[in-house]
Amino acid sequence: xxxxxxxxxxxxxxxxDLRAAAALLNWDQSTYMPPGGAPARxxxxxxxxxxxxxxxxDPAVGRILDALEPQLAALDNADDTVALVRLTRRSxxxxxxxxxxxxxxxxxxxxxxxxxWTRARPADDFAAVQPLLEKTLDLSREYxxxxxxxxxxxxxxxxxxxxxxxxxxVGTLFAELRQALxxxxxxxxxxxxxxxxxxxxxxxxxxxxxxxxxVIKEFGYDFGRGRQDETHHPFMTKFxxxxxxxxxxxxxxxxxxxxxxxxxxxxHALYEQGIDPRYEGTLLAEGTSNGVxxxxxxxxxxxxxxxxxxxxxxxxxxxxxxxEQLRPVPLETFYRAINKVQPSxxxxxxxxxxxxxxxxxxxxxxxxxLNGNLAVRDLPEAWHExxxxxxxxxxxxxxxxxxxxxxxxxxxxGGAFQGYTLGNIMSGQIVEAAKQAIPQLNEQIRVGDFAxxxxxxxxxxxxxxxxxxxxxxxxxxxxxxxxxxPYMTYxxxxxxxxxxx
Ligand code: ZN
Numbered sequence: 239x240x241x242x243x244x245x246x247x248x249x250x251x252x253x254x255d256l257r258a259a260a261a262l263l264n265w266d267q268s269t270y271m272p273p274g275g276a277p278a279r280x281x282x283x284x285x286x287x288x289x290x291x292x293x294x295x296d297p298a299v300g301r302i303l304d305a306l307e308p309q310l311a312a313l314d315n316a317d318d319t320v321a322l323v324r325l326t327r328r329s330x331x332x333x334x335x336x337x338x339x340x341x342x343x344x345x346x347x348x349x350x351x352x353x354x355w356t357r358a359r360p361a362d363d364f365a366a367v368q369p370l371l372e373k374t375l376d377l378s379r380e381y382x383x384x385x386x387x388x389x390x391x392x393x394x395x396x397x398x399x400x401x402x403x404x405x406x407x408v409g410t411l412f413a414e415l416r417q418a419l420x421x422x423x424x425x426x427x428x429x430x431x432x433x434x435x436x437x438x439x440x441x442x443x444x445x446x447x448x449x450x451x452x453v454i455k456e457f458g459y460d461f462g463r464g465r466q467d468e469t470h471h472p473f474m475t476k477f478x479x480x481x482x483x484x485x486x487x488x489x490x491x492x493x494x495x496x497x498x499x500x501x502x503x504x505x506h507a508l509y510e511q512g513i514d515p516r517y518e519g520t521l522l523a524e525g526t527s528n529g530v531x532x533x534x535x536x537x538x539x540x541x542x543x544x545x546x547x548x549x550x551x552x553x554x555x556x557x558x559x560x561x562e563q564l565r566p567v568p569l570e571t572f573y574r575a576i577n578k579v580q581p582s583x584x585x586x587x588x589x590x591x592x593x594x595x596x597x598x599x600x601x602x603x604x605x606x607x608l609n610g611n612l613a614v615r616d617l618p619e620a621w622h623e624x625x626x627x628x629x630x631x632x633x634x635x636x637x638x639x640x641x642x643x644x645x646x647x648x649x650x651x652g653g654a655f656q657g658y659t660l661g662n663i664m665s666g667q668i669v670e671a672a673k674q675a676i677p678q679l680n681e682q683i684r685v686g687d688f689a690x691x692x693x694x695x696x697x698x699x700x701x702x703x704x705x706x707x708x709x710x711x712x713x714x715x716x717x718x719x720x721x722x723x724p725y726m727t728y729x730x731x732x733x734x735x736x737x738x739x
Contacts (some may be wrong), residue, residue, distance in 0.1 A: 512700025532661025
């Protein structure tokens with residue numbers, strides 16, 4: 239058995255090396271590459287991903303798994319080797335079911351629709367993308383048809399990003415959350431609008447970067463195993479356990495967008511940096527689901543990073559970084575400004591309360607499209623209708639409606655959105671459990687001491703990588719299955735105080 243496990247790990251390490259090389263090319267493309275590098279770079283990444291796919295779906299991998307599985311039957315489910323073989327089998331079964339011809343047809347279609355979207359969006363020309371989006375929908379359905387045993391097509395896509403969840407379980411949680419959120423939003427919009435003008439002006443980029451990096455260092459982000467660079471759409475990326483990088487987008491006219499983006503990506507990176515180094519190069523060495531990943535980015539960004547306790551400690555430091563701009567602004571004013579709730583058109587710019595309504599809208603529309611209950615040509619109207627009923631705003635066009643971001647124009651329809659809101663729900667439940675385990679947590683945050691909460695998160699969640707499923711992680715860390723209760727309590731308590739509800 240030892241020999242087989244060693245051979246499996248060697249093969250997975252090679253696959254991981256190829257993917258890491260592609261990820262590094264991608265990081266470079268998003269940060270420092272001159273524009274002239276673009277055409278070749280796309281091809282180079284595609285070559286590396288194709289080689290990685292070929293190496294991973296090699297029949298020899300299947301034979302190793304066949305030989306190992308019977309020998310592991312007697313071992314505990316939580317054994318590292320059992321988990322490794324289980325995860326590899328799941329991925330292998332999936333990857334070997336998709337015909338290579340389909341992959342290349344889908345890739346060239348997605349390259350085309352992306353290109354058309356970049357011009358159609360500024361021109362507000364939905365008609366230009368509509369036939370292509372219909373084809374994306376067909377391809378998405380075809381893709382899900384390669385896998386059997388799902389109640390709904392979208393389940394096959396949800397399983398890839400949030401293993402263990404289905405349209406039905408997500409739909410039930412989301413319906414409950416929507417019912418609780420819509421009235422909270424209506425209560426808030428009745429209150430006077432918060433003045434957040436203190437966040438706009440001129441804030442030199444270097445000072446913003448310095449402040450953000452000082453904070454995430456104190457969160458526990460290890461700059462000896464990472465770095466931060468500027469990009470357009472911030473992301474975290476990983477090349478090995480020893481090199482986990484983040485990016486941010488600093489804008490001098492806005493004080494906080496770049497700083498909160500830094501906190502967010504650092505949250506993703508803390509998760510990855512905390513994974514047991516023994517898992518290096520295997521499928522165990524990554525966060526277990528999109529939802530759990532997002533729970534960590536949102537936890538550090540919002541539940542900690544937008545809390546009053548946090549800014550009690552850090553606001554004087556921020557004022558010292560921008561004395562002229564912030565000296566006249568009291569902490570209370572700044573705290574309310576960074577937590578201003580205002581229904582708006584764009585998901586990525588949404589506040590903590592309304593953000594989930596954007597995500598649920600996307601999830602429900604994707605589900606309807608894939609189930610054949612909604613046609614692409616009716617999508618803009620369905621979108622507008624839902625924005626009116628849930629957020630009380632009407633998009634004036636499709637540019638900031640259905641075409642607002644790249645998601646539906648760069649990949650399949652389905653599977654990419656639910657993780658954002660699942661992550662928020664999880665973050666509330668995880669912080670509640672952390673507070674029970676660490677009664678002094680709020681006091682610690684008030685003095686900038688994050689070591690206890692970081693250690694707790696590493697022990698409960700980070701170290702395990704993908705060994706446990708999201709449901710198992712939540713159950714282990716909080717002692718209960720996933721529920722919206724703690725997250726809604728968090729939102730209600732925080733925003734009742736801010737808005738005097
Ligand atoms: Zn994120």
